[in-house]
Amino acid sequence: MTSKSILNLGQKFSVLIVDDDKIIRRIHKVLLNKFGCQSHAVENGKEAVDLYVSGKHFDLILMDKEMPVMDGPKATQELRAMGVNNMIVGVTSRGLDSEKQAFTEAGLDYCVQKPLTSETITSLLQELAKKY
Amino acid sequence: MSNSSSRERNLHRQLANMKHSLFDQGYLDEQFIQLEELQDEENPNFVEEVVSLYYWDSVRLIQNIEQALEQNPIDFAKLDNHMHQFKGSSCSIGAKKLKKECTQFEKYCKTGNGEGCKRTFQQVKKEYATLKKKLERYFQFARQVGCVEKACRPK
Numbered sequence: 001m002t003s004k005s006i007l008n009l010g011q012k013f014s015v016l017i018v019d020d021d022k023i024i025r026r027i028h029k030v031l032l033n034k035f036g037c038q039s040h041a042v043e044n045g046k047e048a049v050d051l052y053v054s055g056k057h058f059d060l061i062l063m064d065k066e067m068p069v070m071d072g073p074k075a076t077q078e079l080r081a082m083g084v085n086n087m088i089v090g091v092t093s094r095g096l097d098s099e100k101q102a103f104t105e106a107g108l109d110y111c112v113q114k115p116l117t118s119e120t121i122t123s124l125l126q127e128l129a130k131k132y
Numbered sequence: 133m134s135n136s137s138s139r140e141r142n143l144h145r146q147l148a149n150m151k152h153s154l155f156d157q158g159y160l161d162e163q164f165i166q167l168e169e170l171q172d173e174e175n176p177n178f179v180e181e182v183v184s185l186y187y188w189d190s191v192r193l194i195q196n197i198e199q200a201l202e203q204n205p206i207d208f209a210k211l212d213n214h215m216h217q218f219k220g221s222s223c224s225i226g227a228k229k230l231k232k233e234c235t236q237f238e239k240y241c242k243t244g245n246g247e248g249c250k251r252t253f254q255q256v257k258k259e260y261a262t263l264k265k266k267l268e269r270y271f272q273f274a275r276q277v278g279c280v281e282k283a284c285r286p287k
Binding site (some may be wrong): 020021022023024026027028031033036066093094114116117118 | 163166167169170174178181182188189197203213216217220221223224225273
């Protein structure tokens with residue numbers, strides 16, 4: 001496991017986990033906590049959009065693709081249309097490139113396989129650190 | 133003291149063998165190890181907690197699939213969606229054999245093969261129940277090992 005000290009971030013990143021699967025929400029919360037991130041979790045895309053409408057902001061959004069009420073691609077489109085420019089990473093268990101491509105075109109920075117691993121988180125946080 | 137240490141070592145070895153067996157027989161994959169790596173003083177029972185959450189939450193996912201299979205005609209898009217959710221959850225605890233059966237189910241679903249889906253779902257439920265029993269035994273033994281460790285610790 002890569003520790004946050006190796007990443008040498010010097011900053012607590014805030015992460016919004018958007019996923020209808022409570023097991024994934026739990027795993028990703030604990031994983032991100034290990035990396036010194038502060039995370040908040042919601043169950044669907046609409047809750048994510050509502051948070052931003054209410055004035056909340058996060059350094060990184062981990063956006064699941066398939067969710068009830070509002071799915072990942074729709075939520076991503078809406079957030080980008082609102083002017084949200086933080087990193088949004090699509091998280092999906094669908095393996096087909098065409099499906100990932102469609103999701104990415106909604107406005108993602110990256111699209112990764114779930115569940116996330118510590119290696120994936122390390123790469124993402126390193127990319128995020130470059131922005132600051 | 134040395135008897136206690138020796139007993140501890142034996143129990144740890146037995147626990148390790150139980151775990152290796154779950155991997156060797158293909159029940160679990162790398163994701164289970166990822167969960168173990170997240171277990172620490174802050175989350176001392178994380179793996180058991182996540183697995184328990186999975187078995188608690190997946191009851192409704194299985195019911196959704198069963199209900200969808202009973203429809204006539206079957207709505208395969210809905211069925212695929214339900215199985216996708218169940219498979220995703222199963223993958224998150226590293227349930228390898230279960231994931232394989234779910235993938236087979238998805239193939240039948242995509243081709244609109246209702247009988248194939250029904251047949252495969254019986255296998256899915258069988259693997260689901262088998263893994264549950266094996267993990268329950270594993271965690272029960274892990275707790276026993278934990279108790280012995282505490283009892284053997286110098287006061």
